[in-house]
Amino acid sequence: MEPEPPAAFREKAKVMDAEAIRRALTRIAHEVLERHKGSDSLALVGIRTRGAILAQRLAKAIEAVDGRPVPVGVLDITLYRDDLSRIAPNPVVHATEIPFDVTELHIVLVDDVLFTGRTIRAALNALTDLGRPKTIQLAVLLDRGHRELPIRADFVGKNIPTHLRERVEVRLAELDEKDEVVLETPVDAEVR
Amino acid sequence: MGATLTTSRAAQTARWTRKDLLDLRTLSAGEIRLILQTAESFREVSLRPIKKVPALRGRTVVNLFFEPSTRTRTSFELAAKRLSADIVNITTQQSSLSKGETVLDTVRNLEALKVDILVIRHAAAGVPHLVAKHAAASVINAGDGAHEHPTQALLDLFTIQEKKGRIEGLRVSIIGDIAHSRVARSNIWGLTKLGAQVTVCGPPTLLPPQIEQLGVRVTHQLDEAIRGSDVLMLLRIQHERQEAMLIPSLREYRLTYGLDQDRMSRAKPDVLIMHPGPVNRGVELDSSVADGPFSVILDQVTNGLAVRMAALYLVAGAQGKPEDAGMFPADA
């Protein structure tokens, strides 16, 4: 049995604001282009839901620098989660929408927060079921540590030290009305 | 992208908490929509080079068919395999009661082997309900007597939604042997719950009593059922009906209720022709219509797979302890 999740959280610190997020994505765009020496054979795949939004923004940032559009896909990793038999009801499944063949492409997988690494493990399986990319790299807005699998990010917007029980809330304007990243801390000690 | 996100948020409003999928009568419109939305996501899996996801890895599904069926059984089998479940097919035609063994004995034996999902087809109405009441495993009704065939109706709804973009407000006519049709019953529930206007059409001998109380319009005139309908759903007429004197002959049925090119000329120009299969060509449906441009019969078969994947995925998820799926950390 895992420990029960905390009942409530309160905001501890604002980690990034809209401008910081924008700058981080611009920097990652430059790093990606530099690493790949341009955008040939390059495609972005965002992990639902916020990774997909970030992938769209990153694609625009790359296009702004390089002048050429980058294909973007959306990956739903629900069916690849390693905890499906432990949660009920099953989470809602959404479609994977990757409108290109991943084989022989350099794929940059995009997600908002890198934490235990289990989502990325699921995403790698899902992606390799779709074809055989030439390379897969990982871009994340935040790396909060506490890895449970041997996974690391190739491009990181910001590294933040966190406690295991803390929560990182990424809010993006497309879904949450504004751009910000907030670190939250459990208040269960006060509640119970 | 924006549109996709909107639908995904809508889907999150409904939740699937049922162990079994037994009928559409007791499902809410929200639950039906959730299955259709889930199926929408699963459709993409079948378009991949590797048509398989690991969602039900380690789960065991049993196709327990007490009545022969190639289509439905194959569809469930492929659906289970594409979800990485292990599947066993048991097809038995003998009435087990004749051996002094009940359906429940059979099910208890399977449960002793620790199976997770039972997909049941039986000639008697209510068998899946009976099994669901006694079994810990999830039960999916794959057709019980003249009662219901929920996954068939769901794939019909899915196909209509896919072709017409909506179900609400559409006029759907179900034509043929309503009295003995589980497909008709499930479709009546599903369509009316999602806001379609349903007409049932057939000779009085093949319409069950008080069917209009299920919220459908009744007509005995085929032309009336055709005129103005967005969807024409034809049902298979069985030879036994002739023997039971419910229709004078199959020839007579074709003359009065068969859908042919001539009658199609009275249909809407964008009508959909549907049939749960197998088609009695030249009886309820003329070959030229079955294979014609308005027919979506093969789309129904394709969509059946996605719908059954959704059904298996959802009932499997309702088995474990009820924990909040939403607690899953943002990255885990």
Add this chain to the structure above:
Amino acid sequence: MAKLLIRGGHLIDPANGRDGRFDLLLERGKIADVQPAIPANGARVLDAANQLVVPGFVDLHTHLRQPGREDKETIESGCLAALRGGFTAVCAMPNTTPPTDHRGAVDFIHREAQRLGLAAVHPIGAITKDRQGKELTDFGELFGAGCIALSDDGHPVADAWLMRRALEYAKVFGRPLIQHAEEPRLAAGGVVHEGLVSTTLGLRGIPSEAESVLVSRDIALAELTGGWIHFAHLSCAQSVELIRQAKRRGARVTCEVTPHHLALTHEAVEAFNADAKVNPPLRTEPDRQALLEGLQDGTIDCIATDHAPHTEWEKAADFDSAPFGTSGLETALAVCVETLVAPGRLSWSRLIEKLSAAPAKLAGLAAGTLSVGAEANVTFIDPSARWTVDPQRFASKGKHSPFAGCTLTGAVVRTLYRGVG
């Protein structure tokens, strides 16, 4: 045997017009005295305070299954169930294997019942040989052996010509023919009432007309022949009305209704509950209301259980395969109290009459009364006891009931048969 004084109870004996505080003295298995107050004088005293003391019930329609299906019920388990339900006499339907269509079968039932000595068992003989509806049985032999009526129950006598001859010939003996009124072709394959429930569940229906068509025919035959027809287990409004009219015309027509048809409608079958699968099927609310009215106005003569026990595994089959019938002896009283007495449709006195004196009269039995000199068959009822139906605790081997889990008012607390119990 010593004297037994039943003291302090509220005695209801409709046959003698008693309904009030009476003591009852039993001696040597007979009723020795009934008085407002009887001194003990050395008699053992049984305190019946707050209880109703009534005549042992008589069931005109019981399936005891023996010989043939002793796994469903035996004469012994059936009698024990009867006593639990307050019945001291049951009339055993002939659909056994072999059927009660000859003297040997009648004698077997009598012998077995006598050996057990638990309750009175009165055989009903078959109308046709092997209940096939083709050749008449030897009526004189069967009545001579002690049958109280003849019936092919489970099957109707479908052949109008044969039924006419049977009604005519039975006049010799002054006993009724009990018809299971169901037109076989209209009912063929049906498992529930034909209506909204059968349509919704996709089950084959049996229309009300399957019953009323045959009721109508048999009334005509009874009027033609002057014979006595008794209709078993009425289920629908049309039948009640047909019989009401026939009785007004003076036809020799009597009938019964079961507690489950009085209490339930076809909606009890919802979710494929095979415990509510009975023949004739439970019908609609208007039908149920008509049955209640028929019982109130005397069109329906008595209440009979149609106790039809089956094994648990048979009833646990799918709805189509599960056999018709319910275990009814042990719930009859409480179901009637809930359905008839509590809503004020029948007084206690009239309910007791419909369960004792009325069926006894139809069966031609000197039973169902607490007259001095009568057999000491006495049932004690706690009219306010609440209990929950648990078929597993039935004395009957038929451990199934559409009332399983229902909490009912009115409990039989003791049944004396010939002064013992």
